[in-house]
Amino acid sequence: EADIYQTPRYLVIGTGKKITLECSQTMGHDKMYWYQQDPGMELHLIHYSYGVNSTEKGDLSSESTVSRIRTEHFPLTLESARPSHTSQYLCASSESGRGGANVLTFGAGSRLTVL
Amino acid sequence: QQQVKQSPQSLIVQKGGISIINCAYENTAFDYFPWYQQFPGKGPALLIAIRPDVSEKKEGRFTISFNKSAKQFSLHIMDSQPGDSATYFCAASITGNQFYFGTGTSLTVIP
Numbered sequence: 001e002a003d004i005y006q007t008p009r010y011l012v013i014g015t016g017k018k019i020t021l022e023c024s025q026t027m028g029h030d031k032m033y034w035y036q037q038d039p040g041m042e043l044h045l046i047h048y049s050y051g052v053n054s055t056e057k058g059d060l061s062s063e064s065t066v067s068r069i070r071t072e073h074f075p076l077t078l079e080s081a082r083p084s085h086t087s088q089y090l091c092a093s094s095e096s097g098r099g100g101a102n103v104l105t106f107g108a109g110s111r112l113t114v115l
Numbered sequence: 116q117q118q119v120k121q122s123p124q125s126l127i128v129q130k131g132g133i134s135i136i137n138c139a140y141e142n143t144a145f146d147y148f149p150w151y152q153q154f155p156g157k158g159p160a161l162l163i164a165i166r167p168d169v170s171e172k173k174e175g176r177f178t179i180s181f182n183k184s185a186k187q188f189s190l191h192i193m194d195s196q197p198g199d200s201a202t203y204f205c206a207a208s209i210t211g212n213q214f215y216f217g218t219g220t221s222l223t224v225i226p
Contacts, residue, residue: 004158035216040218040219041218041219042117042119042121042204042219043204043216058213090158090159092158102147102164102211104149104151104159104161106151106158108156108157108158109158
């Protein structure tokens with residue numbers, strides 16, 4: 001079944017640790033995104049990629065970095081986590097082209113807590 | 116600056132009632148307006164969407180009403196059910212690229 005997977009689902013770590021949030025999709029979508037979601041706030045785009053070896057920063061400034069070495073994989077890394085990074089991180093993907101590009105498929109999210 | 120403004124923040128509706136969630140935007144270049152539904156512990160999922168060339172779109176109990184001149188659109192859930200209890204996000208995009216989301220509405224349907 002085509003889907004988008006995020007791991008870990010929940011992560012509690014101490015300040016200063018390096019973390020990587022994994023995101024994989026089996027739909028062959030060219031476009032992938034990372035959103036940050038906080039209670040009562042809109043989803044903020046922090047990174048996106050329109051294909052392999054293509055990554056861009058989104059509207060919300062983030063200290064995280066991403067890579068896109070394979071079409072299906074779009075990991076997000078924080079080199080040194082801080083309490084301000086505590087949030088829910090949502091990965092999404094979409095097809096290229098006018099029709100498919102309008103449907104974002106989201107993963108279940110990774111909830112990060114930095115102590 | 117928030118591109119899409121959504122209200123109310125929370126909504127409580129009796130089973131069988133009508134739930135109405137409103138959104139407003141400023142950028143007239145937006146050409147696609149989806150609504151996403153999110154259950155606890157899950158990611159948002161596309162519920163229904165509309166393009167600005169139509170004023171209404173209906174899918175089952177869910178209807179989007181779109182007012183281009185007022186730059187507003189709303190989601191109506193008819194015959195609301197407890198299973199509809201979720202958070203609803205409106206969004207807008209230009210040619211299916213960057214999506215701008217509202218702040219979400221937490222809907223509770225009480226039996």
